[in-house]
Amino acid sequence: MSYEKESRERLIECAKAEFLEKGFAKASLRRISAAAGLTTGAVYFFFGDKNGLFGAIVDEPLRQITEIISQHYMSENDEDFSVYEHTQGDHDGFAELLIPVMYRDHDAVMLLLEKSAGSRYEGTLDSIIDMTERFYVRLAEKYAAAVPNKKVNSYMLHWFCHMQINAFVHLLTHVRDEQQALRSIKPVMDMLVEGWMKYILEDE
Amino acid sequence: MSYEKESRERLIECAKAEFLEKGFAKASLRRISAAAGLTTGAVYFFFGDKNGLFGAIVDEPLRQITEIISQHYMSENDEDFSVYEHTQGDHDGFAELLIPVMYRDHDAVMLLLEKSAGSRYEGTLDSIIDMTERFYVRLAEKYAAAVPNKKVNSYMLHWFCHMQINAFVHLLTHVRDEQQALRSIKPVMDMLVEGWMKYILEDE
């Protein structure tokens, strides 16, 4: 393994630790470089700038997560489905798809979703929620169309999307073990689905 | 109105705007003072330091919120109650008590709960969640004791407490109008209560 590669990786490792502990904004490139036995210049050589270093950690996980989610949401729209049963299975499958990706590089995903304030990634969680919302809006409208004298409660919808995504963030933050995570998320998803069915519509 | 009062209040107003926009850590006393037509020294005269300035905005709302919550949780413990019905009414009454307090100074509460990172108040939300959890642990244990062959699912309990509190934070962040807030929170609370009844226990 070449010297440069070692340095680059040491830098990434130390950056992970620092970003996790302090968050992007309060992390210090000096401390990171020093911990890696290098100087700040090295960061600029390898990563361009502070955001670049952060990106080197989170870009790939972000890509994978985005892919999973968008594929999931897109595939949904093509199908002709019975709302209830679908939604049920959907969430289970979704969690089983998403969790392995999130836990493949647990720390990087933590960084991306919880420690990115101040970086160019600070809007990531919000845009995932937005994506989610765009999907559920369509889903809810189909649902509403199928039930007479009901319309979508848009605040519930909004809140539900937050819950949905935050359920995964909460999991990530509180459960380190992937198998345990898969077990823990199940009742959460069940509860959300059931709540969705019952509360997403209101009287017209 | 005397000049001195205007200055102090101008400072608080400008600080609110700055803290809201940038968060405590990235807010600049220079910018705040300048916006108020004063120098940083004035901040130190009136508020002692940066935390003092933040405190002048959030202390009173924090006191009120803490009071409401702790009274609520304490009163619960004295009663002998049928778990289900009680919990039901409880949440409704709780929201109707808490929301007016949170909306009395909407911005200040936002600051306290969402923008306090780096300040001496940064643990506030967590400690509210902790309080909540201590309360719900007892509630859940009573519940479990009444149902044979079931025990508390502690991950669900933990997550539920986050949901419970975050429901209010989400409301604060997304709904400006108090009346609208009171209407919006209702189905949320209902859904949480129902979910609690069904998912807080698991097979032994």
Add this chain to the structure above:
Amino acid sequence: MSYEKESRERLIECAKAEFLEKGFAKASLRRISAAAGLTTGAVYFFFGDKNGLFGAIVDEPLRQITEIISQHYMSENDEDFSVYEHTQGDHDGFAELLIPVMYRDHDAVMLLLEKSAGSRYEGTLDSIIDMTERFYVRLAEKYAAAVPNKKVNSYMLHWFCHMQINAFVHLLTHVRDEQQALRSIKPVMDMLVEGWMKYILEDE
């Protein structure tokens, strides 16, 4: 007692404590005023400025000490004396004169001699040593004139003057009780006098 007098005196008292603890330079008028239940403006009203406040504490002791010392040194010069015996008695009498004055306001003298760095009084100790030196130069020259093939060792003379004065400062710093001080200083003075007789002259 009028209100203003009380305030003035409270200020002096608190200033003494602050100056003693922190020294002139690091003392804070804000802290002093606050301790006295007043504001910094009050200091400026009563004393003009920080130096004025310090002066209000030390001026009178300084005047007394200066008077004692200069009278002592001047009187010496008028007399026709046998060097040895005179010097002997001299020191004893001197200490017995000086110590009561220094201990009359022990703290003020401490301030003046040990805590005045940064104030307009910071040169006081040096100028007392200078006065002392001017006196001892004359004394030593008379002594030298009386002893053949000897001249004044001017470094010893200089050092001796420091010792002489520092003996009192050391006393002030380490012995609180005046009677004890009078007892403690005696062997010191004896030793200095004896040393003077033997070491102030060197071979020509």
Add this chain to the structure above:
Amino acid sequence: MSYEKESRERLIECAKAEFLEKGFAKASLRRISAAAGLTTGAVYFFFGDKNGLFGAIVDEPLRQITEIISQHYMSENDEDFSVYEHTQGDHDGFAELLIPVMYRDHDAVMLLLEKSAGSRYEGTLDSIIDMTERFYVRLAEKYAAAVPNKKVNSYMLHWFCHMQINAFVHLLTHVRDEQQALRSIKPVMDMLVEGWMKYILEDE
């Protein structure tokens, strides 16, 4: 000579001058950096902080002085000695050892002993005096044990230790030339030794 070395050394040189003139507390890093043609950031790059800059000047002299003194005092304790004669030779040898070290970097030692107030080195002189005292206490007790009906005069002992150390500080402050210093200190040491023998004990 490389540019980097010049900067660091220019900084040290200018710092020496500033610290010497104003003392640690009142010295300004801005002024120091500006005098060296640099910015305050450079100080932090090279020395970490204000104390670090001071340390870069005084650490090595301090180490040498501490070594000399502690070796000297320790060696004393191992020997079986006739108090008087030993003490005599001791001082002479001590001064001849200590002075070269003190004069190797005269300014740095001045800084350390006279200008360090406010820095992390401000207790240096006191702790040297303490070391000295611990040594002389043992010496005096041995002496007292050898003389019937006498005990140690502890005030004299204390004062004597101050004199002993201050003799060197005074020398440093008043005599720039090392050879001259060696000559000047001799009668001082003789006088102190003689005084010690005569005045360190008092009647029981």
Add this chain to the structure above:
DNA sequence: TATGAATGAGATTTCATTCAT
């Protein structure tokens, strides 16, 4: 491939001092 030097702009904080009231 990386260093080491250095900047420049910014941060919070402290303080003696002034002055209208």
Add this chain to the structure above:
DNA sequence: CATGAATGAAATCTCATTCAT
């Protein structure tokens, strides 16, 4: 007699960033 407000200058320190080598 004294306050309370406010200034303005200075302090130490931190940091991302640049760049010649």
